[in-house]
Amino acid sequence: MNPTVELITKMADDALIIGHRHSEWTGLGPILEEDIAMASMAQDKIGHALALYTLLQEHFAGPDPDTMAFSRKPADFRCCHLVEHPNGDYDFTLMRHFLFDHAEWLRYQMLRQSSFAPMAHFANRISGELKYHILHANTLLQRLARGSEESHARLQAALNDAFPLAMGIFEPGPYEQELAGTGVFAGEEILKNRWFLEVEHRLLSWGFQVPALSDAPAGWGGRKGYHTEFLQPLLDEMAAVIRSQPEASW
Amino acid sequence: MYGGGYVFSDPEHQIPPDDPEKLAEFEARIDRGEKIEPQDWMPYEYRRQLIRLIEQHAHSEIMGALPEGAWITRAPGFKRKLALIAKVQDEVGHAQLLYSAAETLGKSRADMVNDLLSGKSKYSNVFNYPAKTWADVAVIGFLIDAAAIVNQVANSKGSYGPYCRALERICYEESFHLKQGYDAFVALATGTKSQRAMLQDAVNRWYRPIIHFFGPPDQESKHSKQLMRWKVKMASNDDMRNQFLDSYVPKVLELDITFPDPELRKDPQTGRWQFGDPDWAEFYRVINGDGPCNAERLAVRRLAEAQGRWIRQAIMNPQQSVTIPFA
Amino acid sequence: MIDDKSGIQWNSEDPRVQRLGTFFADFHPLQQPEEWVTYEVFHQRRRGEQHVHVGSVHAPDPELALVFAKEQFARRQHCSSLWVVPSSQIHISGYENEDMFSTTPDKTYREASGYRLRHKISSYKQAQLHESDR
Numbered sequence: 001m002n003p004t005v006e007l008i009t010k011m012a013d014d015a016l017i018i019g020h021r022h023s024e025w026t027g028l029g030p031i032l033e034e035d036i037a038m039a040s041m042a043q044d045k046i047g048h049a050l051a052l053y054t055l056l057q058e059h060f061a062g063p064d065p066d067t068m069a070f071s072r073k074p075a076d077f078r079c080c081h082l083v084e085h086p087n088g089d090y091d092f093t094l095m096r097h098f099l100f101d102h103a104e105w106l107r108y109q110m111l112r113q114s115s116f117a118p119m120a121h122f123a124n125r126i127s128g129e130l131k132y133h134i135l136h137a138n139t140l141l142q143r144l145a146r147g148s149e150e151s152h153a154r155l156q157a158a159l160n161d162a163f164p165l166a167m168g169i170f171e172p173g174p175y176e177q178e179l180a181g182t183g184v185f186a187g188e189e190i191l192k193n194r195w196f197l198e199v200e201h202r203l204l205s206w207g208f209q210v211p212a213l214s215d216a217p218a219g220w221g222g223r224k225g226y227h228t229e230f231l232q233p234l235l236d237e238m239a240a241v242i243r244s245q246p247e248a249s250w
Numbered sequence: 251m252y253g254g255g256y257v258f259s260d261p262e263h264q265i266p267p268d269d270p271e272k273l274a275e276f277e278a279r280i281d282r283g284e285k286i287e288p289q290d291w292m293p294y295e296y297r298r299q300l301i302r303l304i305e306q307h308a309h310s311e312i313m314g315a316l317p318e319g320a321w322i323t324r325a326p327g328f329k330r331k332l333a334l335i336a337k338v339q340d341e342v343g344h345a346q347l348l349y350s351a352a353e354t355l356g357k358s359r360a361d362m363v364n365d366l367l368s369g370k371s372k373y374s375n376v377f378n379y380p381a382k383t384w385a386d387v388a389v390i391g392f393l394i395d396a397a398a399i400v401n402q403v404a405n406s407k408g409s410y411g412p413y414c415r416a417l418e419r420i421c422y423e424e425s426f427h428l429k430q431g432y433d434a435f436v437a438l439a440t441g442t443k444s445q446r447a448m449l450q451d452a453v454n455r456w457y458r459p460i461i462h463f464f465g466p467p468d469q470e471s472k473h474s475k476q477l478m479r480w481k482v483k484m485a486s487n488d489d490m491r492n493q494f495l496d497s498y499v500p501k502v503l504e505l506d507i508t509f510p511d512p513e514l515r516k517d518p519q520t521g522r523w524q525f526g527d528p529d530w531a532e533f534y535r536v537i538n539g540d541g542p543c544n545a546e547r548l549a550v551r552r553l554a555e556a557q558g559r560w561i562r563q564a565i566m567n568p569q570q571s572v573t574i575p576f577a
Numbered sequence: 578m579i580d581d582k583s584g585i586q587w588n589s590e591d592p593r594v595q596r597l598g599t600f601f602a603d604f605h606p607l608q609q610p611e612e613w614v615t616y617e618v619f620h621q622r623r624r625g626e627q628h629v630h631v632g633s634v635h636a637p638d639p640e641l642a643l644v645f646a647k648e649q650f651a652r653r654q655h656c657s658s659l660w661v662v663p664s665s666q667i668h669i670s671g672y673e674n675e676d677m678f679s680t681t682p683d684k685t686y687r688e689a690s691g692y693r694l695r696h697k698i699s700s701y702k703q704a705q706l707h708e709s710d711r
Contacts, residue, residue: 027322029558032346036342037644047332070326135644143637324592562607567614577617
């Protein structure tokens with residue numbers, strides 16, 4: 001696979017799956033205002049996936065975005081395990097959103113300098129959206145961390161669950177050196193270290209115990225096409241209507 | 251999305267007499283076409299009926315998010331997926347706007363939500379029917395939203411300022427809903443044989459709830475007359491139903507999709523649509539809690555509220571009392 | 578999904594709801610404070626324009642009010658800045674005093690349109706013309 005294609009595919013798959021998970025809250029959120037905010041972020045993420053699949057189609061002769069999202073087998077997906085897990089309670093949703101979006105924000109900041117110009121352009125374009133995503137996560141988490149004993153305990157538990165999975169975001173791909181060498185993307189290791197600086201001091205200041213960074217965690221595998229048991233049913237559900245009549249257009 | 255014909259009189263309710271001088275002033279203001287604002291004096295019954303109307307409308311939005319929401323994770327293709335999330339999000343947003351408008355009349359959002367969850371408040375019957383297939387999403391997005399627009403455009407010319415302002419924005423967003431619904435409807439109608447069959451089946455199931463949507467046939471009740479005079483109720487149920495049928499029956503028929511009612515036709519003499527007996531007894535059964543999905547809708551709403559409770563409570567100030575938005 | 582009260586098991590038409598919970602909580606009424614308080618939202622479309630009141634949001638504090646206001650009031654319209662103000666901090670002049678403003682439009686000496694000169698100049702010129710004709 002072309003290194004840039006590999007990079008874009010995993011980014012798009014992450015965005016699609018977490019956006020899909022976020023959208024599961026639409027109409028069912030904890031309070032109307034938050035419901036609306038989460039629905040916007042769901043749309044943003046799915047929109048990012050669409051834009052990235054479109055980059056693959058336009059620059060690398062990839063299939064059309066609907067085929068990428070709705071017709072591939074799980075083993076063809078390159079998303080990390082973190083995004084595949086079911087929403088559970090809102091505590092896990094929020095903590096995952098915080099951990100994932102800080103990585104997204106930093107990844108796209110790095111990509112603003114990418115030598116692959118369409119990616120740099122895209123990273124610049126969505127910078128404002130990502131800024132909102134981390135503002136939302138930071139503002140809400142900070143308050144819930146200091147809110148009640150229950151909210152603190154819930155979020156600590158969610159952090160303990162989500163943190164090892166978040167390591168999977170930075171699972172090195174097969175082309176780390178090529179991507180860094182050609183200036184497309186500086187690499188997962190650099191991203192991981194920057195990310196840890198960003199999230200650790202926040203989590204500590206909110207009174208959470210932060211698990212240690214680990215190099216061979218349970219959350220790896222997604223970037224190589226090995227997935228949790230949650231991905232297959234998610235994709236089956238997502239494609240249920242399309243697959244009912246594959247020849248039709250909707 | 252809301253059909254406004256659900257005004258029920260409750261004869262046991264005691265209406266205290268209004269100050270006749272203030273009442274005359276109030277009615278003169280309405281007759282001059284001026285809006286009423288939250289800080290104005292208003293008749294007891296005006297306030298009570300408006301709260302009920304706006305609250306029912308808000309409940310309908312939040313309940314209306316459920317049948318379509320059921321298809322968010324299954325929407326076919328990026329375009330439909332994004333549009334459906336945005337649409338259901340708008341419904342939640344409309345509920346937010348409408349609850350705010352009702353709050354200006356002095357009832358807190360918590361009280362309104364409690365009345366919904368306890369089953370005391372009503373919401374539009376149409377959301378107590380299931381969305382069984384993707385075609386249901388198309389029918390809701392096209393025909394139910396179209397019906398809602400007829401009602402909401404009428405209401406937006408009413409007398410209460412905050413409700414009109416909320417409706418202005420809602421109607422703007424509904425035009426996107428209608429368009430994306432029509433788009434999905436036409437895609438099925440012009441699609442494969444089995445897509446057409448799926449759509450026809452959905453139209454067959456939704457026909458009666460749509461006829462019910464605008465409420466029971468007009469009655470010359472004193473109640474309804476007063477609400478019309480005060481511009482709380484802006485058009486009669488039958489007029490709105492007729493206006494809807496006028497605009498949208500031809501749009502469905504031209505796609506060779508039919509309605510399951512051999513008596514549905516427009517009387518060329520009177521310009522009024524005629525239709526077979528829509529079984530108003532069913533309408534009353536559903537509004538009183540005995541529809542196919544009433545139990546599920548309420549249970550899901552309660553579950554959603556219960557799931558969000560720890561978040562709301564963790565960052566509340568227990569000493570804080572209700573504040574009333576000013577406009 | 579199992580109804581806690583009746584113990585009846587049934588399927589929701591919504592797969593999301595199936596995953597959301599395995600039982601239905603009994604109905605516990607919301608307490609007022611858990612709906613937080615209201616903030617009025619003012620929206621500026623573009624730099625240089627006025628901030629305009631567009632509605633209100635429920636939030637526990639101003640920072641979250643801004644976070645929520647952004648998606649409820651600026652997800653479609655162009656926006657360059659938002660203000661939020663606690664509703665309790667708004668002071669209103671009161672419609673019962675609307676008559677204080679009633680003569681405002683009559684005071685045309687405050688308006689440029691209250692000064693009409695052209696006809697005077699024209700008739701002066703006309704008069705001058707007749708003068709020179711003579």
